[in-house]
Amino acid sequence: SRSIDLAVIPGDGIGQEVVTEGLKVLSAVLPQDVKLETKEYDFGARRYRATGETLTDADLDSLKAHDAILLGAIGDPSVPSGVLERGFLLKLRFAFDHHVNLRPSKLLPGVATPLAGQPEIDFVVVREGTEGPYTGNGGTIRTGTAQEVATEVSVNTAYGVERVVRDAFARAQARPRKKLTLVHKNNVLTFAGHLWTNIFNSVAEEYPEVTTEYIHVDAATIYLVTDPGRFDVIVTDNLFGDIITDLAAAVSGGIGVAASGNINPARTYPSMFEPVHGSAPDIAGQGKADPTATVLSVALLLRHLGYDAEADRVDAAVAADLTERADLPPRTTAEIGDALVGRVTG
Amino acid sequence: SRSIDLAVIPGDGIGQEVVTEGLKVLSAVLPQDVKLETKEYDFGARRYRATGETLTDADLDSLKAHDAILLGAIGDPSVPSGVLERGFLLKLRFAFDHHVNLRPSKLLPGVATPLAGQPEIDFVVVREGTEGPYTGNGGTIRTGTAQEVATEVSVNTAYGVERVVRDAFARAQARPRKKLTLVHKNNVLTFAGHLWTNIFNSVAEEYPEVTTEYIHVDAATIYLVTDPGRFDVIVTDNLFGDIITDLAAAVSGGIGVAASGNINPARTYPSMFEPVHGSAPDIAGQGKADPTATVLSVALLLRHLGYDAEADRVDAAVAADLTERADLPPRTTAEIGDALVGRVTG
Numbered sequence: 081s082r083s084i085d086l087a088v089i090p091g092d093g094i095g096q097e098v099v100t101e102g103l104k105v106l107s108a109v110l111p112q113d114v115k116l117e118t119k120e121y122d123f124g125a126r127r128y129r130a131t132g133e134t135l136t137d138a139d140l141d142s143l144k145a146h147d148a149i150l151l152g153a154i155g156d157p158s159v160p161s162g163v164l165e166r167g168f169l170l171k172l173r174f175a176f177d178h179h180v181n182l183r184p185s186k187l188l189p190g191v192a193t194p195l196a197g198q199p200e201i202d203f204v205v206v207r208e209g210t211e212g213p214y215t216g217n218g219g220t221i222r223t224g225t226a227q228e229v230a231t232e233v234s235v236n237t238a239y240g241v242e243r244v245v246r247d248a249f250a251r252a253q254a255r256p257r258k259k260l261t262l263v264h265k266n267n268v269l270t271f272a273g274h275l276w277t278n279i280f281n282s283v284a285e286e287y288p289e290v291t292t293e294y295i296h297v298d299a300a301t302i303y304l305v306t307d308p309g310r311f312d313v314i315v316t317d318n319l320f321g322d323i324i325t326d327l328a329a330a331v332s333g334g335i336g337v338a339a340s341g342n343i344n345p346a347r348t349y350p351s352m353f354e355p356v357h358g359s360a361p362d363i364a365g366q367g368k369a370d371p372t373a374t375v376l377s378v379a380l381l382l383r384h385l386g387y388d389a390e391a392d393r394v395d396a397a398v399a400a401d402l403t404e405r406a407d408l409p410p411r412t413t414a415e416i417g418d419a420l421v422g423r424v425t426g
Numbered sequence: 427s428r429s430i431d432l433a434v435i436p437g438d439g440i441g442q443e444v445v446t447e448g449l450k451v452l453s454a455v456l457p458q459d460v461k462l463e464t465k466e467y468d469f470g471a472r473r474y475r476a477t478g479e480t481l482t483d484a485d486l487d488s489l490k491a492h493d494a495i496l497l498g499a500i501g502d503p504s505v506p507s508g509v510l511e512r513g514f515l516l517k518l519r520f521a522f523d524h525h526v527n528l529r530p531s532k533l534l535p536g537v538a539t540p541l542a543g544q545p546e547i548d549f550v551v552v553r554e555g556t557e558g559p560y561t562g563n564g565g566t567i568r569t570g571t572a573q574e575v576a577t578e579v580s581v582n583t584a585y586g587v588e589r590v591v592r593d594a595f596a597r598a599q600a601r602p603r604k605k606l607t608l609v610h611k612n613n614v615l616t617f618a619g620h621l622w623t624n625i626f627n628s629v630a631e632e633y634p635e636v637t638t639e640y641i642h643v644d645a646a647t648i649y650l651v652t653d654p655g656r657f658d659v660i661v662t663d664n665l666f667g668d669i670i671t672d673l674a675a676a677v678s679g680g681i682g683v684a685a686s687g688n689i690n691p692a693r694t695y696p697s698m699f700e701p702v703h704g705s706a707p708d709i710a711g712q713g714k715a716d717p718t719a720t721v722l723s724v725a726l727l728l729r730h731l732g733y734d735a736e737a738d739r740v741d742a743a744v745a746a747d748l749t750e751r752a753d754l755p756p757r758t759t760a761e762i763g764d765a766l767v768g769r770v771t772g
């Protein structure tokens with residue numbers, strides 16, 4: 081008999097609320113014979129304030145044993161900026177080698193967008209997750225003085241770039257439009273830029289059916305608002321991916337519906353699925369958070385674990401819910417979750 | 427009697443066309459007693475192909491003697507990515523210490539924007555121009571092999587950050603809304619991020635009337651499309667500034683109307699004014715380029731040289747032209763220039 085052993089990290093702010101709904105939908109959609117086991121971990125601001133710990137080696141050992149991780153949100157104004165991001169979120173992505181950070185953007189009919197004319201948007205960003213300016217390399221000298229120098233080092237390896245570029249080509253090949261865009265800034269960041277561009281061009285030779293293009297990150301933000309339909313699959317570095325996926329989320333329904341997977345394709349460690357949005361402490365505990373991004377992250381999780389039909393049902397439920405939303409009065413977090421449960425079981 | 431000694435760098439692609447119109451407007455708007463002298467420099471792809479040179483010490487010596495520089499656009503597909511950008515554009519910005527890269531965004535009534543609902547947009551980005559990931563620090567080892575490592579080092583100094591932050595506070599103080607937003611990614615790039623944030627907070631104490639806020643660069647791209655009216659003055663690092671000013675241009679009328687000044691406020695070297703757009707080789711020589719961004723850059727140049735009334739007249743001419751544009755048939759580059767000349771002299 082099949083089973084899913086899931087680590088659940090509700091985290092801070094609205095994290096608990098959205099994760100609750102994500103789990104409801106997950107239980108509802110799974111076939112009867114699949115045993116779902118969940119273990120909740122109390123990581124985040126509360127634990128940091130109580131113990132000073134963000135993510136210990138023992139924590140990583142426990143998490144490692146699960147099939148996958150579902151995360152709500154991490155971050156709280158009571159904790160200095162960077163402590164939980166570097167000490168928990170990034171530490172976990174790096175420790176579990178989550179090098180494919182997958183972020184789909186799809187604007188569904190009727191869903192609100194800040195763009196005029198309801199353009200067609202349906203692309204996926206493959207963001208590198210373990211290198212670039214996110215490595216924490218760098219430092220300061222003469223800290224706090226008028227002579228301070230602070231550096232941030234973007235580290236890019238052929239190994240790290242090639243594996244994510246390959247993953248993106250395979251995804252592009254599997255989609256009807258078969259188009260892959262490399263986003264970088266190779267006219268200024270020439271060392272890393274040439275590495276990315278050379279590897280991209282050389283892997284492209286193995287995928288003659290995939291149409292390729294290169295766009296600078298600054299120009300990419302223009303296209304994301306003037307012509308988002310041009311994108312099918314985008315592959316990009318960790319920082320550029322962070323920036324353009326927030327913009328992509330904004331134009332394709334908002335971060336309330338933006339899902340992401342921090343994926344280790346080799347499955348040497350469990351992958352982690354989380355909404356793109358943060359902990360939104362201003363609306364926490366009020367039932368105002370939209371659990372849709374978490375539910376869509378559950379769909380990514382299902383697909384990663386091989387439950388494709390179930391993932392499709394979750395995606396379809398969300399699509400139906402979103403397109404009808406414009407005609408409905410505002411609903412609570414739980415009401416949206418219940419509606420989605422109704423759709424996946426109905 | 428007064429005079430302006432201007433270096434003119436038409437550059438590549440549409441550069442020549444737009445600069446011609448910029449100069450027409452400049453001559454037209456200047457009072458009779460101001461003598462305008464211009465010297466044209468043939469920098470860019472043509473010269474690089476002919477001589478292998480981008481910008482020599484002798485070039486810098488010649489340019490140094492002028493009061494200011496007007497640049498069209500640099501870049502051509504015949505030249506490998508990075509050669510002219512690093513070897514000319516960035517070399518010049520660094521050599522002449524253009525640390526304030528000023529990029530205003532104003533959406534005029536009736537001007538096309540990809541955003542629904544024609545939001546109010548009127549802000550200016552103060553982008554740092556001489557540090558950050560643009561310094562060219564970094565390198566590669568095992569270049570071209572499967573073991574290549576490429577690094578890019580973002581260099582940030584208290585000296586460099588403080589002067590641009592001070593410039594931005596002074597600009598915010600002088601504007602009606604008196605609001606300044608720091609855009610960075612201090613939760614991930616903690617070394618540089620804390621330097622920027624600490625300096626920002628400490629200079630803020632000297633400007634009690636200025637309202638301040640901090641926004642991560644990823645979230646800033648969301649606000650730029652969902653709530654651009656929230657911004658008044660933004661100060662940010664070189665790379666983040668590059669990215670968000672292209673997006674800002676896109677939402678506030680397009681890069682056809684986005685101006686920029688590469689300013690050395692201490693006036694130890696001439697400042698340089700240029701449209702944000704590139705050389706657009708696909709439409710070069712066809713009279714299709716919009717010279718508006720160059721003309722608005724001329725307004726920034728006039729203001730920098732103390733011709734405030736003339737700068738105001740150029741801005742007003744452009745505003746009038748843009749608001750009437752929707753009702754007009756498409757015009758050539760020269761026709762738009764002539765219309766603006768008519769307005770500043772009329």
Ligand SMILES: CC(C)[C@H](C(=O)O)[C@@H](O)C(=O)O
Pocket residue numbers: 165166169170322356613614644
């Ligand atoms: C919170 C932060 C560390 C994170 C990132 O920058 O990756 C977030 O913005 C995201 O996109 O998941």
Ligand SMILES: CC(C)[C@H](C(=O)O)[C@@H](O)C(=O)O
Pocket residue numbers: 267268298511512515516668702
């Ligand atoms: C061409 C390039 C070097 C330049 C930059 O990145 O600064 C351009 O994008 C700009 O914004 O002026």
